[in-house]
Amino acid sequence: MLENKNGMIFGVANKRSIAWACAEACAEQGARLAFTYQGERLKENVEKLTADLQSAVVVPCDVTNQQEVDTAFETVGREFGKLDFLIHSIAFAPKEALEGEFLTTSRDAFRTALEISAFSLTQLAFAAAPLMKDGGSIVTMSYYGSEKVVQNYNVMGVAKAALESSVRYLAADLGKQNIRVNAISAGPINTLSARGVKNMGAMLKHIAEKSPLQRNVEAREVGNTALFLVSDLSSAITGETIYVDCGYNIMGI
Numbered sequence: 045m046l047e048n049k050n051g052m053i054f055g056v057a058n059k060r061s062i063a064w065a066c067a068e069a070c071a072e073q074g075a076r077l078a079f080t081y082q083g084e085r086l087k088e089n090v091e092k093l094t095a096d097l098q099s100a101v102v103v104p105c106d107v108t109n110q111q112e113v114d115t116a117f118e119t120v121g122r123e124f125g126k127l128d129f130l131i132h133s134i135a136f137a138p139k140e141a142l143e144g145e146f147l148t149t150s151r152d153a154f155r156t157a158l159e160i161s162a163f164s165l166t167q168l169a170f171a172a173a174p175l176m177k178d179g180g181s182i183v184t185m186s187y188y189g190s191e192k193v194v195q196n197y198n199v200m201g202v203a204k205a206a207l208e209s210s211v212r213y214l215a216a217d218l219g220k221q222n223i224r225v226n227a228i229s230a231g232p233i234n235t236l237s238a239r240g241v242k243n244m245g246a247m248l249k250h251i252a253e254k255s256p257l258q259r260n261v262e263a264r265e266v267g268n269t270a271l272f273l274v275s276d277l278s279s280a281i282t283g284e285t286i287y288v289d290c291g292y293n294i295m296g297i
């Protein structure tokens with residue numbers, strides 16, 4: 045499905061990362077992939093994980109460092125010649141902002157969360173578009189806390205609301221270049237980042253009890269939806285937020 049397609053994946057920290065589930069799904073369908081990592085401590089992890097993939101490219105990229113972003117895209121442009129898809133699977137908020145009341149969010153925490161978790165999508169789309177010479181697909185990861193209040197999710201919910209809105213504005217701007225932009229709103233999954241949200245265990249249990257499918261979503265199910273969104277099967281879908289949450293979001297009382 046993705047033979048002769050090149051993709052760039054942001055946000056692999058380890059094998060539990062949603063980004064890694066996306067990478068596995070895309071690699072199985074023949075995509076050639078480039079991975080970015082944030083900071084030297086993750087370099088070895090990402091290199092080990094990707095060692096078995098055919099001709100994967102691994103480059104450093106902390107999205108708060110514009111020079112690193114520029115260099116990452118230069119390297120990928122040189123190695124691949126063109127880019128067909130980009131998967132943005134990164135987010136961050138200081139730990140103290142992910143517990144207690146949203147009301148106490150500091151200016152610094154707000155700025156950091158919004159910059160890394162929301163602005164970075166626009167930053168990466170701007171850098172990727174010139175490489176998407178035959179059109180392309182950009183996919184990001186969101187969460188239900190963007191539209192409803194989820195205890196402890198706090199400023200990350202506000203960042204995800206900005207992210208989902210960015211998806212719509214970017215889709216409008218990039219449509220004329222046949223570049224599609226979509227978000228996946230994933231149900232909670234036990235990853236490194238998720239552990240930063242207080243009471244994650246209780247949240248997983250609640251979803252398993254209340255969602256129509258009566259279970260939690262698996263990372264691979266999110267990966268498969270990302271595969272659909274970066275493939276030509278979704279060629280008329282852009283600007284959307286697609287729920288992959290075992291149906292939790294449709295439930296009222």
Ligand code: NDP
Binds near residue numbers: 062106135235
């Ligand atoms: P992971 O911790 O595995 O992935 C998060 C990634 O973001 C890490 O690779 C992290 O690197 C990276 N990151 C953080 N700050 C930066 C930065 N400044 N520059 C570049 N990369 C950075 O967790 P998930 O796989 O769970 O998260 C992936 C995405 O999915 C996030 O957007 C998250 O909000 C979203 N999501 C997660 C859900 C869940 O329940 N797990 C549910 C719905 C959405 P590092 O480790 O170095 O910080």
